[in-house]
Amino acid sequence: MSGLPDHLRRPPRGMRDWLPPQFYALKHMEDVLSRVAESFGYRRVEMPVVEHFEVLAKKAGQEVINEIYYFKDKAGRDLGLRFDMTVPVARALSYSLDVPRPVRWYYFTKVFRYDEPQHGRYREFYQFGIELVGSSTPRADAEVLHVLADSLSAAGAVDYVVKINDRRAVDKMLEALGLSAYRDVIYRALDKKLKLPREEVVAVMTSGGVPRDKAEKIYDMTSEMPLQEAADHLTRLDQSLGAHYAKLVKYLDASTGLGGFRFDMSIVRGLDYYTGIVFEAFAGEYKLAVGGGGRYDDLLELYSGIKTPALGFAIGVERLMEAVGLHNVEKPLDYYIYIFDDEAYPQAVAVAKKLRSAGFSVAVELGEKSLKEAFEYILKIGTRYLIIIGKKELERGVVKIRDLQKREEYEKPINEL
Amino acid sequence: MSGLPDHLRRPPRGMRDWLPPQFYALKHMEDVLSRVAESFGYRRVEMPVVEHFEVLAKKAGQEVINEIYYFKDKAGRDLGLRFDMTVPVARALSYSLDVPRPVRWYYFTKVFRYDEPQHGRYREFYQFGIELVGSSTPRADAEVLHVLADSLSAAGAVDYVVKINDRRAVDKMLEALGLSAYRDVIYRALDKKLKLPREEVVAVMTSGGVPRDKAEKIYDMTSEMPLQEAADHLTRLDQSLGAHYAKLVKYLDASTGLGGFRFDMSIVRGLDYYTGIVFEAFAGEYKLAVGGGGRYDDLLELYSGIKTPALGFAIGVERLMEAVGLHNVEKPLDYYIYIFDDEAYPQAVAVAKKLRSAGFSVAVELGEKSLKEAFEYILKIGTRYLIIIGKKELERGVVKIRDLQKREEYEKPINEL
Numbered sequence: 140m141s142g143l144p145d146h147l148r149r150p151p152r153g154m155r156d157w158l159p160p161q162f163y164a165l166k167h168m169e170d171v172l173s174r175v176a177e178s179f180g181y182r183r184v185e186m187p188v189v190e191h192f193e194v195l196a197k198k199a200g201q202e203v204i205n206e207i208y209y210f211k212d213k214a215g216r217d218l219g220l221r222f223d224m225t226v227p228v229a230r231a232l233s234y235s236l237d238v239p240r241p242v243r244w245y246y247f248t249k250v251f252r253y254d255e256p257q258h259g260r261y262r263e264f265y266q267f268g269i270e271l272v273g274s275s276t277p278r279a280d281a282e283v284l285h286v287l288a289d290s291l292s293a294a295g296a297v298d299y300v301v302k303i304n305d306r307r308a309v310d311k312m313l314e315a316l317g318l319s320a321y322r323d324v325i326y327r328a329l330d331k332k333l334k335l336p337r338e339e340v341v342a343v344m345t346s347g348g349v350p351r352d353k354a355e356k357i358y359d360m361t362s363e364m365p366l367q368e369a370a371d372h373l374t375r376l377d378q379s380l381g382a383h384y385a386k387l388v389k390y391l392d393a394s395t396g397l398g399g400f401r402f403d404m405s406i407v408r409g410l411d412y413y414t415g416i417v418f419e420a421f422a423g424e425y426k427l428a429v430g431g432g433g434r435y436d437d438l439l440e441l442y443s444g445i446k447t448p449a450l451g452f453a454i455g456v457e458r459l460m461e462a463v464g465l466h467n468v469e470k471p472l473d474y475y476i477y478i479f480d481d482e483a484y485p486q487a488v489a490v491a492k493k494l495r496s497a498g499f500s501v502a503v504e505l506g507e508k509s510l511k512e513a514f515e516y517i518l519k520i521g522t523r524y525l526i527i528i529g530k531k532e533l534e535r536g537v538v539k540i541r542d543l544q545k546r547e548e549y550e551k552p553i554n555e556l
Numbered sequence: 557m558s559g560l561p562d563h564l565r566r567p568p569r570g571m572r573d574w575l576p577p578q579f580y581a582l583k584h585m586e587d588v589l590s591r592v593a594e595s596f597g598y599r600r601v602e603m604p605v606v607e608h609f610e611v612l613a614k615k616a617g618q619e620v621i622n623e624i625y626y627f628k629d630k631a632g633r634d635l636g637l638r639f640d641m642t643v644p645v646a647r648a649l650s651y652s653l654d655v656p657r658p659v660r661w662y663y664f665t666k667v668f669r670y671d672e673p674q675h676g677r678y679r680e681f682y683q684f685g686i687e688l689v690g691s692s693t694p695r696a697d698a699e700v701l702h703v704l705a706d707s708l709s710a711a712g713a714v715d716y717v718v719k720i721n722d723r724r725a726v727d728k729m730l731e732a733l734g735l736s737a738y739r740d741v742i743y744r745a746l747d748k749k750l751k752l753p754r755e756e757v758v759a760v761m762t763s764g765g766v767p768r769d770k771a772e773k774i775y776d777m778t779s780e781m782p783l784q785e786a787a788d789h790l791t792r793l794d795q796s797l798g799a800h801y802a803k804l805v806k807y808l809d810a811s812t813g814l815g816g817f818r819f820d821m822s823i824v825r826g827l828d829y830y831t832g833i834v835f836e837a838f839a840g841e842y843k844l845a846v847g848g849g850g851r852y853d854d855l856l857e858l859y860s861g862i863k864t865p866a867l868g869f870a871i872g873v874e875r876l877m878e879a880v881g882l883h884n885v886e887k888p889l890d891y892y893i894y895i896f897d898d899e900a901y902p903q904a905v906a907v908a909k910k911l912r913s914a915g916f917s918v919a920v921e922l923g924e925k926s927l928k929e930a931f932e933y934i935l936k937i938g939t940r941y942l943i944i945i946g947k948k949e950l951e952r953g954v955v956k957i958r959d960l961q962k963r964e965e966y967e968k969p970i971n972e973l
Contacts, residue, residue: 142861147611148651150604151635156648159599159661166600178912180889180919182576183583187567187680188605188666189625189637194564208606210627212670218568220606231573234565239936241922244576249605253629263604276923278901285905386898393902394909444559472597481803484695485810488702492811495595502597505658506693519656 153254153262160467165265167468168294168456169247172267175290176245179282181269184244186227188251192217197441198226200411206252220251223453225438228270233443240273240447247456259427259458268432268453275436275448277383280416281390287420287430287452288395295463296422296429299399303366303418304406305384306433311376312360312404321349328354329361332405361404366391369402387416412438416450425462430454471521473499476528477513481506483528486553490526490538493556518543570671570679580885582682585711585873586664589684592707593662596699598686601661603644605668609634614858615643617828623669637668640870642855645687650860657690657864664873676844676875685849685870692853692865694800697833698807704837704847704869705812712880713839713846716816720783720835721823722801723850728793729777729821738766745771746778749822778821783808786819804833829855833867842879847871888938890916893945894930898923900945903970907943907955910973934960 142148150156157165173183196204199222208220221227224246232242247267254260267290271283284301291299309329313319324347328340335343337358344354364372370388374381391397408417408431417433432452439447460466474494476487484503491501504513510527517525527539538556541548559565567573574582590600613621616639625637638644641663649659664684671677684707688700701718708716726746730736741764745757752760754775761771781789787805791798808814825834825848834850849869856864877883891911893904901920908918921930927944934942944956955973958965 142857143611143614143647143650143859145651147608148647148859150647151606151608151629151633152631154604154606156604156644157602158648158652158655159601162600162602165602177887177917178915180892180917182887183579184576185574185579185582187571187573189568189571189668189680191564191568194560197560208627208629210625212568212625214569216568227573230560230565230567231575233560234562235575238575239933243919251606263606274922274924278920278922282920282922389898390901390905394905440559442560442565470594470599475597481806484807488807488811498595500594500597502660503695503699505691505695505699507691516656 151262153256153260155261155263160469163468163470164460164465165456167465168265168267168460171293172290172454172456173245173247175286175293176267176269179243179269179286179289181243181245181286184228184231184246185248186221186224186231188220188249189218190221190227190230192219194230194442195219195222195226198229198412198438200409202409203252206254208251208253222252223250224248224266224268225270225435225451225453228272229439229442232272232439232447236443236445241279242272243269244272245269259455259461261457265456266453267456268430268451270449270451272439272449273447275434277386278390279448280383280434280450281387281394283432283450283452284387284391284400284418285394287418287432287454288399290454291399291420291422291429291459294459295465296459298423300401300421301399301418302363302401302403302406302421303369303416304402304404305373305380305416306407306413307380307415308373308376309361309404309407311380312357315376316353316356318349318353318357321347323347325349325357326407329357329405329407330409332358332361363401363403363405366397366400366402372402408433418452420452420454422459422462425458427458428455429459429462469521470500471523472502472517473522474501474524474526475513475517475522476501476503476526477510478504478528479510479530482530483533486528486533490528490553490556568679570673570677572678572680577884577886580887581877581882582873584882584885585682585684585877588710589707589871589873590662590664592703592710593684593686596660596686596703596706598660598662598703601645601648601663602665603638603641603648605637605666606635607638607644607647609636611647611859612636612639612643615646615829615855617826619826620669623671625668625670639669640667641665641683641685642687642852642868642870645689646856646859649689649856649864653860653862658696659689660686661689662686676872676878678874682873683870684873685847685868687866687868689856689866690864692851694803695807696865697800697851697867698804698811700849700867700869701804701808701817701835702811704835704849704871705816707871708816708837708839708846708876711876712882713876715840717818717838718816718835719780719818719820719823719838720786720833721819721821722790722797722833723824723830724797724832725790725793726778726821726824728797729774732793733770733773735766735770735774738764740764742766742774743824746774746822746824747826749775749778780818780820780822783814783817783819789819825850835869837869837871839876839879842875844875845872846876846879886938887917888940889919889934890939891918891941891943892930892934892939893918893920893943894927895921895945896927896947899947900950903945903950907945907970907973 328343370385415434419428420430434450745760787802832851836845837847851867
C-alpha cells in the first residue's frame with residue numbers, strides 16, 4: 140500500500156502541525172504571556188472557533204470578510220471560523236451584562252484567515268491578547284500599553300518598539316486640511332507608509348482625488364516622533380486630545396518608561412472599528428508588526444446595544460516566536476526503565492510510580508527491544524537516566540542507573556530511590 | 557441601538573463559551589491530565605483544526621462522515637473540521653517517519669462533530685488522549701490502560717470502570733457460530749447492549765438475518781465478567797489471544813490493580829478501524845462513557861503506506877468534568893490598588909510591579925471609581941487585598957492594606973511590601 144500522496148500528508152495550505160519540540164516552544168510562549176496577563180488581573184476566556192457568520196461580519200470590513208472561512212451547516216446556518224477574538228468576546232459580553240466593569244479578559248488561542256500564505260502569515264495561527272472593557276480613561280490606555288510592553292519583554296523581545304497614533308488626531312488633521320471627504324483613501328495610503336516609498340504613498344492619495352500638494356503635506360506631517368513630543372503636537376490639533384496624551388505619557392513614564400514608544404501618525408490600522416488610540420508593536424529587526432490594537436468605543440454596542448468603551452491588543456504568536464528566534468523546546472525523558480523479562484515488571488512499575496509521583500517522566504520498556512536497541516532509542520528521543528533491572532539486581536533489591544548526561548553508572552537500593 | 561438578536565448573542569448551537577470560571581475549571585483538567593500523560597513520557601502535539609477532507613474521510617465510517625463540518629476553500633479544496641485527533645496524528649506521522657518508535661504523543665484540544673446536541677454531546681468539545689504508536693505487545697496495551705486509569709483517578713473519577721473487549725474475540729465467536737457474514741449487524745446490535753433491553757438487541761440481529769436462537773446465544777455469551785476471568789474465557793476461543801490477555805491481566809494487576817476493569821464482549825465501539833483490544837471508560841454514576849479507545853493496527857498504513865501497530869484512548873473532557881462535578885474554578889484577584897488621584901500613580905505602579913514580580917495578580921484603579929464604587933467592584937469580582945494609597949499614606953511612605961478575607965485593616969511601609 141502506498142498511503143497518502145505527499146500534499147495530503149502535510150497540513151492544509153497555510154497551516155502547521157506542532158510536533159513536540161514546536162509545541163513546547165508554543166507552550167513556553169503561552170505560559171510566559173499568560174503569566175503577564177494574569178499578573179495584571181486579567182482572566183482567561185475561550186470561545187468556539189466556529190461563529191455565526193452574521194456576528195463575524197458585523198465587525199469585519201470587506202477586506203476581512205473576504206478572509207473568513209465561511210460555510211453553512213446542514214440546517215442552513217451561516218457559520219464561519221473566527222478571524223480574531225475581539226468579536227467572540229464582544230458577543231459573549233452581550234449576554235454577560237452582569238460581569239462587573241471594567242472587565243479584564245485575555246486569550247491565547249487559534250484564529251483563522253483565508254489569506255495568501257507567506258512569511259509570517261498563516262491561515263491558522265495563535266493570538267494572545269487582552270481586552271479591557273468598560274473604561275475610557277487615559278489610565279486604561281496606559282494599562283493596555285503596559286501589559287503589551289511587559290508581554291513583549293517577557294517573551295524575549297526586550298528591544299520592542301510600539302508605534303502609537305490616535306484616529307482622532309488624524310481626523311482632526313484632515314478636517315483642518317479640508318480633506319475629511321478623502322478619509323478612506325488617506326487611511327489606506329498611510330497604512331502603506333511603512334512599506335512603500337514616499338512617491339507611491341502620495342500617488343495612492345492623488346489617485347483618490349487628493350490634491351498633490353496636500354497629499355505631500357499629509358505625508359510629511361505624519362512622521363514619527365518621540366512619544367514625549369506627542370502631547371504638544373496633539374494639543375495644536377485638539378486641546379483635550381493633547382491633555383489625554385500628556386497624562387498617558389506621564390503614566391507610561393512611571394510604569395514602563397518611554398524608551399519603547401514612538402508616536403507615528405501613519406499608524407492607522409486596517410480594520411475599521413477603531414475610535415481612539417491605535418498602535419502597532421515591533422520586535423527588534425523583525426520586519427512585520429508582531430502585534431497591534433487600539434480603542435474601539437463603538438464596537439460593543441453593535442453586539443449588546445449598550446455603548447461601552449473598550450480597548451485591547453493582540454499579538455501574533457508565531458510572528459513573535461519568529462522575531463525572538465524561539466522555534467523548538469526539547470523535553471527529554473527523565474527515566475527509561477529497561478527490564479529483560481516479565482519477572483521484573485512489578486518492580487519496574489513500582490519504581491516508575493515512585494518517580495512519577497515525584498514529578499519525573501518515566502517510560503517502561505514495552506518488551507520488544509534488546510538492551511542495545513533500547514539504548515539507541517533513548518539516545519534518539521533524549522533521555523536523562525536509564526534504569527536497568529536485571530535478574531541480579533532484582534535478587535539484590537537494587538537497580539542499575541546510567542546517567543546519560545554525566546556518562547556514569549551506579550547502583551541504588553530500590554527503597555532509596 | 558438594539559444590538560444582536562438573542563440567538564446570535566449565544567454561541568452557535570451545540571457549542572459553548574468558556575468565561576473565566578468555566579475556563580479555569582477546563583484549565584484544571586488540562587493541567588491534571590497533561591501531568592499524567594507527561595509522567596508516562598508522552599509528549600504533547602497539536603494540529604490544525606482544519607484538515608483535508610480526504611484525510612478525514614479515509615478513517616471515518618459513513619456515520620462519522622455525516623458528522624464532519626465540511627467546506628470548500630476559495631481554491632476549491634475540500635476541507636473539514638477534525639472529528640478526532642487520531643486522524644491528524646496519523647497524517648503527521650506519515651511524513652515524520654524518522655520519529656523513533658514507539659512514539660508516545662498526547663493531546664488536549666478541540667474536535668468537532670455535527671451531531672444532534674444533547675446532554676453530554678457538544679458539536680465543539682475537548683478531547684484529551686494519547687497515542688502509543690509502534691508497539692503491539694501486551695505491555696503496550698497495559699500501558700495505555702494504565703495511563704487511562706491514572707488519568708481518570710487524577711481527574712477525580714476514582715470510581716472509574718473500564719470495560720474491555722477484543723474485536724478478535726468477537727470475530728472468533730462469530731466464526732465458531734458460523735455468523736461471520738453477519739458481523740456488521742451483530743456489531744451494531746452489541747453496541748446497543750448497554751442502552752436497550754434484551755428483546756430489542758436480539759431484534760436488531762434477527763432483522764439483519766441472524767437466526768433467533770443464535771441471536772439470543774450471542775446476547776447471552778457477551779455478558780460482563782471480571783477481567784481476571786477473561787484469559788480463560790478467551791483461551792477457549794483462541795489460544796494466543798488467551799495468552800495475550802493472561803499477560804495483560806498480570807501487568808494491570810501489578811500497576812493499577814484490577815478493581816476498575818471488567819471484560820465485556822458487548823463493547824465493540826462504533827468506529828470501524830479497531831483491530832484488537834477496545835474499551836470504554838465510565839465514571840461513577842455518570843451514564844455516558846467518558847472515554848474510550850483501542851488498538852488500530854491497520855489505520856496508520858492508510859496514511860503512511862507502512863504497517864504500524866498503534867493504540868490509544870480519548871477522553872471527552874466536558875463529560876468527565878460533568879461526571880466529577882467540576883464546573884467552575886474561581887480565580888480571585890490578589891490585590892487591588894486604589895488611589896485618589898494621579899499624584900499617587902507612580903507609587904501605585906511601583907507597588908504593583910513589586911507584587912506582580914512576586915507572583916501576585918494586581919489591578920490598579922483606572923481613575924473612574926470612588927472608593928465606595930471600587931470597594932463594591934472588588935467584592936463582586938473576588939479580591940483578597942485592597943491597598944489604598946492616599947495623600948497621608950503617600951507622605952508617610954506607607955500603604956493601607958485591607959484584608960478582605962480576614963476583614964482586617966493595617967498599614968505597612970512601602971519598602972517592606
